[in-house]
Amino acid sequence: MKRILSLLSIFLFILSFSQKAEINAKILFADGTVSHAKILFRKSIFYENEIYENSITQKNIFLINDAGKKEKHLFNKFRRIEFVDLKGQNRVFERPLEKFGMFELIQDGPKMKWYRDYTESSYDHSQGSIDILIKNDGKYEMFSILTNYKKKLKELTSDMPVLAEFIENCNFFNNTNSCLQEVFKKYNE
Structure with missing residues (x-):
């Protein structure tokens, strides 16, 4: 029985890393040159x-x-990567903060940009995400599952005290994404 389980786990491990996709992308390098190349992505074995x-x-x-x-290539050689994913959606990844890697641009506003960073668990290689709001003046906050959204959003949007009441009344436990979208939208008006 142990032999069967170990063979099955080895098979699944090999199968999970053999799923790859080459996707055409437009790449803007840090030195300003633009290139069109294929990027190698890992694919899900289930979807x-x-x-x-x-x-x-x-x-x-x-x-x-x-x-x-x-x-x-190291991520610090890139400034922006644009491509169409396997579902047909346009995706843009940028490097807005020098000390971090590439983030996906979720929404672009006149006063603030919303990015998403994708992380990988070292335990089971599952993918997670962290939302990042970056103001035009360079101030930013990162929002993960353990973040006090109300406190951090109030600090980030302190230049618009009108939003404090809305942030306080928003339920970040049940609808985090929609509350974050509303704060983002109201801040950029």
């Missing part, structure tokens, strides 16, 4: 059209050159 975004938000990004060879 046909789902990619793991952390394939390009972690330390290394793998590009496929014209000869079909993999090239490994």
Whole structure:
């Protein structure tokens, strides 16, 4: 029985890492040059059209050159990556903060931008995410599952005291994403 379970786990481990997709992308490098190349993404073994975004938000990004060879690049060589994912959605990843990696641009407003960082659990390699709101003056806050959303949003939007009451009345336990969207929208009006 142990032998069967270990063979099954090895098979699933190999299968999970063999699922890859090459996606055409428009790449803006940190030095200002623009290139069109294919990026290597890991795919889900359970969902046909789902990619793991952390394939390009972690330390290394793998590009496929014209000869079909993999090239490994550090994330700090990139400024912006645009591509259409396997579901047909346009996706944009940028590097707005120098000390961090690539973040997905969720919404772009005149006063603030909303990004999402994708993380990977070292325990089971599952993917998680952290939302980041960055104001035009460079001030930012990161929001994860353990964040006190009300406190951090009040600090970030302290230049608009009108939002404090809305933030206080919003229920971040049941509808975190919609509350965050409303605060983002009201701040950018």
